Amino acid sequence: MASITLKNIVKKYDDGFPAVNDVSIDIEDGEFVILVGPSGCGKSTLLRMIVGLEDITSGDLLIDGERVNEKAPRDRNLAMVFQNYALYPHLTVYENIAFPMRLTKGKFSDQEVDDRVRQAAHMLELTDHLERKPANLSGGQRQRVAMGRAIVRHANAFLFDEPLSNLDAKLRGQMRAEISQLQRSLNTTSVYVTHDQTEAMTLGDRVAVLKKGVLQQIASPRELYEQPANLFVAGFIGAPSMNFLPGTVEGDVLQTPLGEIQLPEGTADAGRGKEIVLAGIRPDFFEDAATLTETQLAKGTTFEATLTHTEWLGNEQYVYVSYENDPRVAEVLQTLAEEMDADELRTQLVVSVDATSRLRGGDAATLWVDSRRIHLFDPATGENLTRDAEAGAELTRMAREDRQRDAERAAAQRES
Template sequence: MSTIEMNHITKVYGDGFKAVTDVNIDVADGEFLILVGPSGSGKSTLLRMIVGLEDITSGDLVIDGTRMNDRAPRDRNLSMVFQNYALYPHLTVFENIAFPLRLSKNKVPESKIKEMVGEIADSLELREHLDRKPANLSGGQRQRVAMGRAIIRSANGFLFDEPLSNLDAKLRGQMRTEIARLQRRLGITTVYVTHDQTEAMTLGDRVAVLRRGVLQQVASPRELYEQPVNLFVAGFIGSPPMNFLPATVGDNVLEMPFVNLPLPEAVGKAKNKGDLVIVGVRPEAFEDANLVEEVHRHEGVTFTATVDVTEWLGNEKYAYLPFEPHKDVQQALNELDRELDGEAMRTQLVVSLDGSSKIRQGDDAELWVNPDSIHVFDAESGDNLTRDESKARQIADESEEDRKRELARAQEKEPLKV
């Protein structure tokens, strides 16, 4: 196991394009770090600099205390799993997994190779496929072979470059579980690149969000969700995405489409009456007012709005409420949407309701919202004016304790030695 330190890492190409700018991330021993961001955010470039496939323009890459900038990829002792699997088509599954041992400078006895490949094949449920060629395997099986080849090297770290993007939705879910389980069993430091925020939130101990090559925030999934530092992170994390609504600072209220909410103290200190801000509120902060228990009704604000469309998904229902955005806010949100590779800009409020709600399309619905769950962003800088630093630190500490406990439990219960 190893630590990976990225100190002021920058990548500038020959034409002057800056792909990665001054990134600082420390990956702890045994940690699962996710690099996430939209297309062109620099996440794959950063991964390739770690493994040695891209030169580092400036900054230091340190693995286990040793500077690696000038070391060849083979001397960094890192295993990489590629998006396209990169298997050898003429070799069997057994030989693909065993290949790194065949190349090893230290001769590995054939009996040891068979033992190691067999244990890995059992853990990946590949035993019955060891004599088959990659062309005869499914996408999920090929991905597991690529993982087996990475595991057998006994490397200091795993690097994954969007390994599940070629799989269908069901198989992606299964492979996410498998990768998480294996990473805990091995206890190996892992850096994983994806553009899928669901993968980021379910797999990572911490997630590093990149935007145009600049690190926006690195934190646990929970902290990203509850305490995003800016509009970009808030918009990228969460499904359905966070709603963004224009709001004007009034007398102790935020004047918004549909409803006025109490003015948070931090916003009152930072802004003047009449200033324009952007309010972020997640769909799950809403509920059908008729389903809110009487004891909790006073904790929120009730309002009435016309529902345009509803979608029933069994345990929950989404209701869509269109609104006309403020022109100054609309420009900022359009730019954000383009960066997030989003659909057409959301000029509608999306609310998540209990599946038993009777609200239907065209209804003037009575809705309830919890004002404590909102975020307020500066309309120009995008900074989160309501971020609670003490709460963020508490979440970070709790998440790190959880990571260490899960790692120790997995090692005690089902260690995998290769």
């Protein structure tokens, strides 16, 4: 295991374009860090620089405190799991897993190779498939073989380059759980690249959000969700995406196209004096007022809206409300949509309500919003005007404690 430190890492190509621009990240020993962002944000380039497949234009890359910028990939003792698995079709599962050890030419005895391969196969439930060829395996089994090949190397760190993108949705969910459990049991430093924010939120101890080669924020998934640094992070993290409602703060009231929303004093203070703000409101900050008690209603504010349509998903329900956008923020929202790889950010509110709610399209409904959780953003800069940095840091600190507890539990299980 090893720590990985990136200090002001820059990658420029021949045309001078910075694919990665001044990125600094400290990855702790045993930590699982996710690099996430839309296509072309530089996440895979950054991963390839860590493993040594891309040269570093400037900055320092340290593994366990040692600068490795000029070291060849084979000398960094890092194991990479590729998107296409990179298995050898003519070799059995056994030989595919053993291959990295065979390359060392005599470093491992046949018995050591066999012990490590069978141990990895047992961990990954591949023991019954060791004599099969990759073509006869399912997508999930091939993924596990690629991971087994990384495990037997006893590498300092695992690097994953979108390893689940070729799998169907159900299998992706299953493999997410397997990767998470494996990383926790091995406590191996891991860096994982994905464009899927669901993978990022469910797997990572910390998540680094990239946009156009620039690090926007690195924090625990919960801090990113509850205390995003800017419009891009707020919009990219979370599914469905955060709603961005244009408005103006007058006193303690946010004037919006959907009516007035009463704000807590601290939130109102942050937006007061701005010509216009964007109110960031996640779908789960809402509820059908008819399903709440008086005590619950008192913790937020209500407003009237006409619903366009609803989506019932069994465990939850989404209702949609259209509104007239403010032309002063139209360009900002269109740019944000393009940065997030979306066609456009529609001028409609997505509201999550209880699955038992009887709201339907065309209804005139009273909706409740938890105004304590609303964020206000400056459209000109994208800055989150209401971000509580201390509260966010506390969320990430608690996540670190949880990881350490997991590591201690896994170590105890290995010793028993």
